[in-house]
Amino acid sequence: MASHAIAGHDDGHAHTHHTTTGLDNRKIAIWAFIGSECMLFASLISTYLIYKGKSLVGPYPHTEYTDAAGKVFPAILDIPVTSASTFVLLMSSLAMVLALQAVQLKGTPLPANAGWWTRAQRSSQLWLGMTALLGATFLGFQAYEFTAFVREGLTIKTNLFGSTFFTLTGFHGAHVTVGVLWLMSLLWIDRTRGLGPKDELVVDIAALYWHFVDVVWIVIFTLIYLIQ
Amino acid sequence: MPKLSLRQAASTALTAVALLALSGCGFTEYPNSTFNHHTDFNTAIDALFQRLIFWGTIVFVVVEAGLVYTIIKYRKRPGGPKPRPIHGNAALEITWTVIPALILVLIAIPTVKTIFQTQADAPAGALKVQVIGHQWWWEFRYPELGIVTANELYVPVGRTVEFELTTRDVLHSFWIPQMGGKRDLISNKTNYLWFTPNADLGTSAWNGFCTEYCGSSHANMKFRLYTVQPDEFDSWAKHQASPAVFSTTPAPVTTPVTPVAQVSGADSTAPTPATTIGYVFPRERLETEFPHVIPQTPYPTGLSFDDALLAGGDPARGANEGFMLGGCIGCHAISGVPGAVSEIGPNLTHIASRHTIAGGLFKNDAPTLARWIKNARHMKPGSLMNTIGRGEYDPILKTTNTGGLDDRQIADVVAYLMALK
Amino acid sequence: MATLAAPACATAPASTQSGLWSWIATTDHKRIGTLYLWTALAFFLIGGLEAALIRTQLARPNMGFVSAETYNQLFTMHGTTMVFLAVMPLSAAFFNYLIPLQIGARDVAFPRLNAFSYWVYLLGGIFITLPILFQVAPDGGWFGYAPLTTNQFSSGPNIDFWVIGLQILGVSSLAAAFNFITTIINLRAPGMTLMRMPMFTWMSFVVQFLLILAFPPITVALVFLLMDRFFGTTFYAIAQGADPLLWQHLFWVFGHPEVYILILPAFGLVSEVLPTFSKKPLFGYNVMVYSGIMIGFLGFGVWAHHMFAVGMGAVADSIFSLMTMLIAIPTGVKIFNWIATMWAGEVRFTVPMKFAIALIAMFTIGGISGVMHSSPPADLQQTDSYFVVAHFHYVLFGGSIMGIFAGIYHYYPKITGRFLNERLGNVHFWLNFIGMNLTFFPMHFSGLLGMPRRIYTYDAGQGWDLFNLLATYGTYLLVIATAVFVWNFVRSRTRGAIAGGDPWGAATLEWSIPSPPPEYNFAQIPTVTSRYPLWDLKDPSWHEGEDSHGDTGTPGPSPLREETETHTAKALGIPMPYPTAKPAFAALGLVVMFSGLLFLRNDLFAVAMTVTLGGAAMLIGGLYAWLTSPLE
Numbered sequence A: 001m002a003s004h005a006i007a008g009h010d011d012g013h014a015h016t017h018h019t020t021t022g023l024d025n026r027k028i029a030i031w032a033f034i035g036s037e038c039m040l041f042a043s044l045i046s047t048y049l050i051y052k053g054k055s056l057v058g059p060y061p062h063t064e065y066t067d068a069a070g071k072v073f074p075a076i077l078d079i080p081v082t083s084a085s086t087f088v089l090l091m092s093s094l095a096m097v098l099a100l101q102a103v104q105l106k107g108t109p110l111p112a113n114a115g116w117w118t119r120a121q122r123s124s125q126l127w128l129g130m131t132a133l134l135g136a137t138f139l140g141f142q143a144y145e146f147t148a149f150v151r152e153g154l155t156i157k158t159n160l161f162g163s164t165f166f167t168l169t170g171f172h173g174a175h176v177t178v179g180v181l182w183l184m185s186l187l188w189i190d191r192t193r194g195l196g197p198k199d200e201l202v203v204d205i206a207a208l209y210w211h212f213v214d215v216v217w218i219v220i221f222t223l224i225y226l227i228q
Numbered sequence B: 001m002p003k004l005s006l007r008q009a010a011s012t013a014l015t016a017v018a019l020l021a022l023s024g025c026g027f028t029e030y031p032n033s034t035f036n037h038h039t040d041f042n043t044a045i046d047a048l049f050q051r052l053i054f055w056g057t058i059v060f061v062v063v064e065a066g067l068v069y070t071i072i073k074y075r076k077r078p079g080g081p082k083p084r085p086i087h088g089n090a091a092l093e094i095t096w097t098v099i100p101a102l103i104l105v106l107i108a109i110p111t112v113k114t115i116f117q118t119q120a121d122a123p124a125g126a127l128k129v130q131v132i133g134h135q136w137w138w139e140f141r142y143p144e145l146g147i148v149t150a151n152e153l154y155v156p157v158g159r160t161v162e163f164e165l166t167t168r169d170v171l172h173s174f175w176i177p178q179m180g181g182k183r184d185l186i187s188n189k190t191n192y193l194w195f196t197p198n199a200d201l202g203t204s205a206w207n208g209f210c211t212e213y214c215g216s217s218h219a220n221m222k223f224r225l226y227t228v229q230p231d232e233f234d235s236w237a238k239h240q241a242s243p244a245v246f247s248t249t250p251a252p253v254t255t256p257v258t259p260v261a262q263v264s265g266a267d268s269t270a271p272t273p274a275t276t277i278g279y280v281f282p283r284e285r286l287e288t289e290f291p292h293v294i295p296q297t298p299y300p301t302g303l304s305f306d307d308a309l310l311a312g313g314d315p316a317r318g319a320n321e322g323f324m325l326g327g328c329i330g331c332h333a334i335s336g337v338p339g340a341v342s343e344i345g346p347n348l349t350h351i352a353s354r355h356t357i358a359g360g361l362f363k364n365d366a367p368t369l370a371r372w373i374k375n376a377r378h379m380k381p382g383s384l385m386n387t388i389g390r391g392e393y394d395p396i397l398k399t400t401n402t403g404g405l406d407d408r409q410i411a412d413v414v415a416y417l418m419a420l421k
Numbered sequence C: 001m002a003t004l005a006a007p008a009c010a011t012a013p014a015s016t017q018s019g020l021w022s023w024i025a026t027t028d029h030k031r032i033g034t035l036y037l038w039t040a041l042a043f044f045l046i047g048g049l050e051a052a053l054i055r056t057q058l059a060r061p062n063m064g065f066v067s068a069e070t071y072n073q074l075f076t077m078h079g080t081t082m083v084f085l086a087v088m089p090l091s092a093a094f095f096n097y098l099i100p101l102q103i104g105a106r107d108v109a110f111p112r113l114n115a116f117s118y119w120v121y122l123l124g125g126i127f128i129t130l131p132i133l134f135q136v137a138p139d140g141g142w143f144g145y146a147p148l149t150t151n152q153f154s155s156g157p158n159i160d161f162w163v164i165g166l167q168i169l170g171v172s173s174l175a176a177a178f179n180f181i182t183t184i185i186n187l188r189a190p191g192m193t194l195m196r197m198p199m200f201t202w203m204s205f206v207v208q209f210l211l212i213l214a215f216p217p218i219t220v221a222l223v224f225l226l227m228d229r230f231f232g233t234t235f236y237a238i239a240q241g242a243d244p245l246l247w248q249h250l251f252w253v254f255g256h257p258e259v260y261i262l263i264l265p266a267f268g269l270v271s272e273v274l275p276t277f278s279k280k281p282l283f284g285y286n287v288m289v290y291s292g293i294m295i296g297f298l299g300f301g302v303w304a305h306h307m308f309a310v311g312m313g314a315v316a317d318s319i320f321s322l323m324t325m326l327i328a329i330p331t332g333v334k335i336f337n338w339i340a341t342m343w344a345g346e347v348r349f350t351v352p353m354k355f356a357i358a359l360i361a362m363f364t365i366g367g368i369s370g371v372m373h374s375s376p377p378a379d380l381q382q383t384d385s386y387f388v389v390a391h392f393h394y395v396l397f398g399g400s401i402m403g404i405f406a407g408i409y410h411y412y413p414k415i416t417g418r419f420l421n422e423r424l425g426n427v428h429f430w431l432n433f434i435g436m437n438l439t440f441f442p443m444h445f446s447g448l449l450g451m452p453r454r455i456y457t458y459d460a461g462q463g464w465d466l467f468n469l470l471a472t473y474g475t476y477l478l479v480i481a482t483a484v485f486v487w488n489f490v491r492s493r494t495r496g497a498i499a500g501g502d503p504w505g506a507a508t509l510e511w512s513i514p515s516p517p518p519e520y521n522f523a524q525i526p527t528v529t530s531r532y533p534l535w536d537l538k539d540p541s542w543h544e545g546e547d548s549h550g551d552t553g554t555p556g557p558s559p560l561r562e563e564t565e566t567h568t569a570k571a572l573g574i575p576m577p578y579p580t581a582k583p584a585f586a587a588l589g590l591v592v593m594f595s596g597l598l599f600l601r602n603d604l605f606a607v608a609m610t611v612t613l614g615g616a617a618m619l620i621g622g623l624y625a626w627l628t629s630p631l632e
Helices: A025-050 A079-105 A116-121 A124-151 A160-192 A197-226 B002-023 B040-073 B090-118 B230-241 B283-289 B307-312 B315-325 B366-374 B407-419 C020-024 C029-058 C068-103 C111-134 C158-186 C199-231 C245-278 C285-301 C303-310 C314-342 C351-373 C376-382 C386-416 C422-448 C465-495 C533-538 C582-602 C605-627
Strands: B127-134 B137-142 B147-150 B152-156 B161-167 B172-175 B183-185 B191-195 B204-210 B222-228
Touching (some): A025 A160, A025 A197, A025 C199, A025 C245, A079 A116, A079 A197, A124 A160, A124 A197, A160 A197, B040 B090, B040 C314, B040 C351, B040 C376, B090 C314, B127 B152, B127 B172, B127 B183, B147 B230, B152 B230, B161 B172, B161 B183, B183 C303, B204 B283, B222 B230, B366 B407, C029 C068, C029 C111, C029 C386, C029 C465, C068 C111, C068 C158, C068 C245, C068 C386, C111 C582, C158 C582, C199 C285, C245 C285, C245 C303, C245 C314, C245 C351, C245 C386, C285 C314, C303 C314, C303 C376, C314 C351, C314 C376, C351 C386, C351 C422, C376 C386, C376 C422, C386 C465, C422 C465
Parallel strands (some): B152 B222
Antiparallel strands (some): B137 B147, B172 B204, B204 B222
8 A cells, every 4th residue: 555645756766656547647747748738839839820921021931021221031931941850850750669669678589580670679779869869950950940040131039920930949949959858868877777668658758748849840840831 | 694694685685776776876976887878889788788787686686595595494403304415416407507598598699789789880971080099198080170189089969989999009998988888909900989979968078098007107097078069069170170279480490409598589470369269168067067077186295386477477488488499399299380290299289178188187277287397207107298397306217307497487388388279 | 613622632743844944845745735825825915915005095086095106016916916826826725735635645646846836836926026025016917918018118127027927936837737637637546536536626627727728828928028028029019010919818818717727626625615514415516527627618718708898809709708608607507506515404604614605605796797797798898997806806705715715714623633713713704704795896886887997096076985985994804804814823723622533524535534634644545435435434324315326336334444543654664755855946946047037137148147047057956856866
């Protein structure tokens, strides 16, 4: 009975506590957290959509703008580049799935005739590192995009588009940054003491967060970049 | 416990009686009451509100009576019956879901009807008035009539008036309780509100308020509405549309700015007092019949003015040195005076024909005007009008004004403004 | 209540520790609940004092008691304090104290996160309250409408405190909500199915979902305002074409669910009190659960009824009007079920029961005036007038506060082991009841007679004088009532009559253990077989005469065992969370981090960066130390 009620999210040792649902507390909490995050991004995205086309001055996302002095600002969104970064982020979700699988499979004996792919699938460090690297690459794209926009004359203060765009994508970028740091700390733990099936939950929670951030980007990419 | 029951029964009865009494209450006692039928808008609202009160009272009586009856009848008594462990009753649950739903339907149908009725486009031929909110005063423009005025509205009875509501700064809300519902003034948006004062409504004065919190002097952003007879309105409008009656043409400000104290005036044309003045709501009628529209704000302590100087105020000097050089022209327009076109502050073309100043906060008379000019920010919290009086402490800048006008110069300006009938 | 005097049961200390540090480092949900209770009551007194100053200024026409600027700070802080620092945390005090006890758990799911929530609340509350002592308190209203709150129109630091303070408090509410959702879903005792949970836990459960879904929109609205004020973005910049209604929509998408966040816990509390003192099960338990869920659900679809005057158009007005009317139905159902709970019962007029009955009576009035607001044309005459002030005070004072007082009188014996003095309690109740009606009922009249809200003064002869004077007298009565309560609350801790484990003859798990509960709550985690386990235990025939037990309860003798002795967790071999001040340290870091922004107002960029980064380092360091140390 002693082990019944208190199941902290933060005690590093194995979880043997009994719970009503049989799920770990942290699993429930992360879902509640993701529900809340949905409302956060819904509010940010709604604001972007409400202000779409309402900017009094350019640069504009999809159309050219000529200012009073006759200076021409081309449509600012670079869809091919962002498509590439979107692809990178999507691939990171795939890597995350493989990372979780690798952690789950750890300790299961390898078949004698295992090929390179089967062996690679067992390397949680490879996939955790890959996910973090792809996430960081996405952030690199975003840093490039932001600086390019500022060079072209769009800052967060320029107009409603600038404010809503940088805030929305900046919030998303901050989430990716947190995710990359999270993944790197998992990688660190994996390198120092090794992650195994007993740690599945820890990786699973990180994966849930990562997939959520990825899905949010798909929505942002569609609504901001693709739909004119 | 019977005490509670008595109290509740009494408060039930009181509510019903009080609300009914209020709906027919006298004009003088409750001069801003929303229960009246002075306009089509208020008539529509009141019909709805009576229905809401009717059903509300019934629900109130049934629920409170049921509650009181229950707690008395089933209070713990020696030898009372053992409580029955009833867990619920589906039929009852359905009943008290369906009955309120039906009552709500009876409210919802006229509600939606009235929404569409009162928010329809104004009928053709409506008098258009642009209402522009400022911190903390009201600008009223009659675009078809070429009138720009402040804080006081004139509207003919029997004709629909349509207000076009905008704001120059923060949000405000336009409300004349005796005429109908309110409507907000929203930045970057134009709102509309219309009503028709009943044709048989006598010439009367009403209070209007700002009802959206808008900063320091939100409470001091009031206005007056005068519902007048059509001929009175025409007379008023004709006069208000004309240039300032005190048609002095001050020296153009092309010359280098002269020190305020320097006396000029020899080169200004003599004032030509107006010969015909249009209709203005009679001040004496306000005092006897509509005292509620007369501001009662006391003068703030620590602001003094030598009222004896007012008698000797020279309007021409006030126009030339005071108005032009004292800074007034930076914010105030006077139609007919070259250069006086700024729209920052209230248009002063016919200021002397108004009964109030400063967003309806003060009576419009010479002593008040003098103090207002001397230190508006002391008179009205947060006022955007600069402190003009020399040596006056400005409560917003937190400095003492070293330039500006002395009392004698202010008296001249007051004399000038009081001549702008 | 004299008959309830329980045997002198031991009032052993709830915890083996004492002293200031033990409170700073506590991770015990009961101690954290107690901290919430004391802190929230302190803020309630501050908010009440602000109200008394407001009413003094309005007692007579053209009073000069306070300046316009001070008045505006007072009404802003009264609203902000009562909503965010008093009523919500008073509810949180009960969430903390009661939820684990009611579901048969030893603590919440994340004890240290729970401590973190409290410390963020306390420090955030101090952050937003202190400025009033220096006349720089927020002055944009609790609703903070843009563009008045932007730099252009509010260039002082006042609004900075508000926007940063609410952001900090939001962190606290969200962290607590994740915690309680997990606790309720995952830590229920064997047999405690969802449909056997006590109604307070149910209503709290709904509230936690409202919190996690409603706080993000206001967080976003506040982030925009914060960025506009500090970093020159254009979200509410009128000159850039911004729409001020963006703020209003985001604010009220939060603001209306917030109303239910404030009222549903009180509904839950009276749903515990009424059955206990009627000796009857809650009437229509299922319907009460569903109506609570329904209210929470519909609560997200009615926000724009706060905006009927902004000119949304006839169609939008109609839709939000009908949605609002709809929400009256589940609310009305609750009222009827409460009355039916007392029907055919054995009603004992204890102090908590009086407050619970008063909630039904008073909330009904607020509900009826609420339906009047739901009709947009009528609302156009009422909104932003004193009629609205009357309406929501009947809902929040007549509803939330009455319910919370019912809860305090009901649970004080459980929390402290002693009763609150009943005589003083009765004085408090009647002064409170009369004072409340004297304060708020006249506001219906002044409102319908044309008195706008949020005005610091008014002229005589407008038909409002009498109503304002009455309201002010009422407020003074409330001040006296509250003083009586505070005296009782403090005095009874040491002098109140000893209460046993189950002083009221209640039915739910929290009453099956000693008062105050031992640190481990339940020596043995109970097994639950019905909604009313303690009644089953004490009088197995209590529900005879009814064909149904109201749920699919397991027949047979109750497996519950009443615990009457207090031990230490150590003696029983129950592992408890270690006390730790790491969450408090992390909370301090969070508040320091946010307050760095304040220096940007004076262009002290280097100082701002130093403070913010220093705070962030404290937060991250605290979190790291906390996450890498074992819980128990």
